Amino acid sequence: MAIRRFHQKSRGGCHRCKIRRVKCDETRPICRNCIRQSTECVYSEPGPRAPPISPQPDVQDNNGLYDALDLLLMHRFATVTAPQLFPSAQATHVWQNILPVSAHTEPLLMHGILALAGMDLARMDGDAHSAYRTRAFHHQQMGLSIFQEMLQKDNSAQIHAIFPFSLILVILAFASAHTEVAEPSVDTILDIFALFRGPRALAAANYDAISESEYYVLLRPTDTKPPPRLSEEVVRQAEKLRAMGSDDVARVATRQLADAIEVSAQRFDLRVIGRWPAMLSDHFFARLKQHHPEALVVLSHYSIVLAAFRERWWVGPWDRMLLSAVSHALPGSEQTRLDWRLDHLETVLDRHAGVSEALDAKA
Structure with missing residues (x-):
């Protein structure tokens, strides 16, 4: 007979964990459960601030302005991160050129690409590891808030931002596991699998709009080459x-x-x-x-x-x-x-x- 695991009851967990009746690790600004499920993480009471990203100042809204660390992340994305997302030349062009330009007027995409660059840099060893990881989770959380609000409305007019961000969420879910101490369980992996259904549903519901946009190559690459022989x-x-x-x-x-x-x-x-x-x-x-x-x-x-x-x-x-x-x-x-x-x-x-x-x- 399986042994049921009991946890010490926590009263300071986030809303999402309380609703699901699972133990929250109370990590701020985003607990690990919400990171794995790519859901908004909200606490009832203000907790301790996320570790400051020294020597850079904290992220400020400032009507869409970003700080020096975010400029570093943007440079990382355009020069290193984007070419390593999807291998095809057309897809790389979209990630490296189309998305950064669109992000100028689409905060959802800006938060998405900065989160990707932060998670990319968080793989590196050194003192800045936690700083990059914290900033990546910050942008992921900010993007999720916008994303969930968009999904509650008629999203056909905003599909050019919503669809690529749904892909970004899948990549972030894979990438974030590299920064965790513990390896993912089967249940964690299945939570990530659930994210794959999001882009599929969006693509099916908005296929005509996506097929006429630059993002279609992310769905149907065209520069095929003969594959090597399988072993x-x-x-x-x-x-x-x-x-x-x-x-x-x-x-x-x-x-x-x-x-x-x-x-x-x-x-x-x-x-x-x-x-x-x-x-x-x-x-x-x-x-x-x-x-x-x-x-x-x-x-x-x-x-x-x-x-x-x-x-x-x-x-x-x-x-x-x-x-x-x-x-x-x-x-x-x-x-x-x-x-x-x-x-x-x-x-x-x-x-x-x-x-x-x-x-x-x-x-």
């Missing part, structure tokens, strides 16, 4: 997935993942990385939430897709983190029954790692 082991894993599934729900999920694995050698992060989480049926997603053993085994193979983009700063070691999370969630008896071996999958990942980057090098 025999990766091909076998895809074939094995197609043969799995005890019912229609599982069979559809496994075939979708097998398709994603086979195209993961292509260079388009959004289309490949986001395809499977966004396409999952509600029924299979529910099985994952319940830690159904067979569903967890299928989930572990999603790490093959992630491994192809290991060299992207916001993806990094996510393939190994996913495998570790499944290993902890899947009981040893079930691993034996289902013939699931962590070391075998790790070998597959290493053979597939960076395959999309290798194609970039040849281009």
Whole structure:
């Protein structure tokens, strides 16, 4: 019988954690639960201020003006962060040139790109790590407030800001895990999966408007090149997935993942990385939430897709983190029954790692 974990009751948690009846770590300005779920974090009582970002002054509204650290973040985004988001040349042009110009009149996009640059810099070792991380979370929170307000209205006229910000939220969710001490659990990973459904829903509801904009290349890249040949082991894993599934729900999920694995050698992060989480049926997603053993085994193979983009700063070691999370969630008896071996999958990942980057090098 599972042992129920009891937590010391906290009265100073944020509104969101109180509503969900989960323990809040009371981190200011944004608790970790709200960071993982990309939700607005509001406290009833004013708490201690976030650590000052020395030697820079605190962020001030000042009618949209930003401080010296934000100028540094903008420079980082335009020169380093943006080219490392999506690999295609057209997508890089959008991130590096279109978005910064649009951000001049769209605070939502300004907060989004500054949050990305801050999280990028937070990966670096040194005294400034916490300062960059704090500033990144500040801009993420500011952007979320605007984003949620926009979603409550008719957003068709603002889709050119809302759609790219929904993508930014997914990237931030992946990137923020690199700055956490503890690795993500299966439940945390599924919270991130839920974010993938946002861009898909927005794209479906506003497809015509997006297809006529510069942002369409983020959804459908066009500069395709022949993908490299997949290793025999990766091909076998895809074939094995197609043969799995005890019912229609599982069979559809496994075939979708097998398709994603086979195209993961292509260079388009959004289309490949986001395809499977966004396409999952509600029924299979529910099985994952319940830690159904067979569903967890299928989930572990999603790490093959992630491994192809290991060299992207916001993806990094996510393939190994996913495998570790499944290993902890899947009981040893079930691993034996289902013939699931962590070391075998790790070998597959290493053979597939960076395959999309290798194609970039040849281009």
